[in-house]
Amino acid sequence: MTDPAASETVPQPHDRARSVRRWFRIFAFAEAVSWGALLVAMFFKWVVQDDPHTGLEGGVPIVGPIHGVLFLAYCSLAVVAWSTFRWNLKTLALALAASIPPFFTIWFETSAERRGLLTSVADDPDPAPGVSQV
Numbered sequence: 798m799t800d801p802a803a804s805e806t807v808p809q810p811h812d813r814a815r816s817v818r819r820w821f822r823i824f825a826f827a828e829a830v831s832w833g834a835l836l837v838a839m840f841f842k843w844v845v846q847d848d849p850h851t852g853l854e855g856g857v858p859i860v861g862p863i864h865g866v867l868f869l870a871y872c873s874l875a876v877v878a879w880s881t882f883r884w885n886l887k888t889l890a891l892a893l894a895a896s897i898p899p900f901f902t903i904w905f906e907t908s909a910e911r912r913g914l915l916t917s918v919a920d921d922p923d924p925a926p927g928v929s930q931v
Contacts (some may be wrong), residue, residue: 814917817881821874821915825906828871831864832899876889882917 846853858864875892878884884892888909895905909915 811917814881817878818915821878822906824871824874825902829866829900829903834860835864836899838887868896871902882914
């Protein structure tokens with residue numbers, strides 16, 4: 798006889814996919830917000846400030862590293878999502894390229910969600926053979 802409590806502790810593949818999907822969505826949004834915050838900080842440093850060469854950095858030294866960490870986390874999660882959801886290389890390249898222009902990570906995440914790219918193959922009851930995920 799099997800112990801039902803023991804089977805609940807074993808992570809299932811769809812649980813991993815759900816977790817990756819959740820974290821990818823969170824970091825896509827956080828990366829976009831931090832990009833916006835960095836742009837605002839740079840605007841105040843270079844445009845609003847009378848002399849940007851005075852050494853006053855404003856919020857750039859604070860927001861810059863935060864954005865850097867979120868950028869790297871998003872890129873890492875894109876690679877994990879590529880592996881988890883079996884994206885093709887074109888989709889991975891698009892996910893990574895979306896981290897460069899401001900706010901494009903939200904566009905990519907929304908587009909990927911709409912096209913079903915954030916759903917694991919195990920969750921899809923009837924995956925069409927030979928259909929490329931772009």
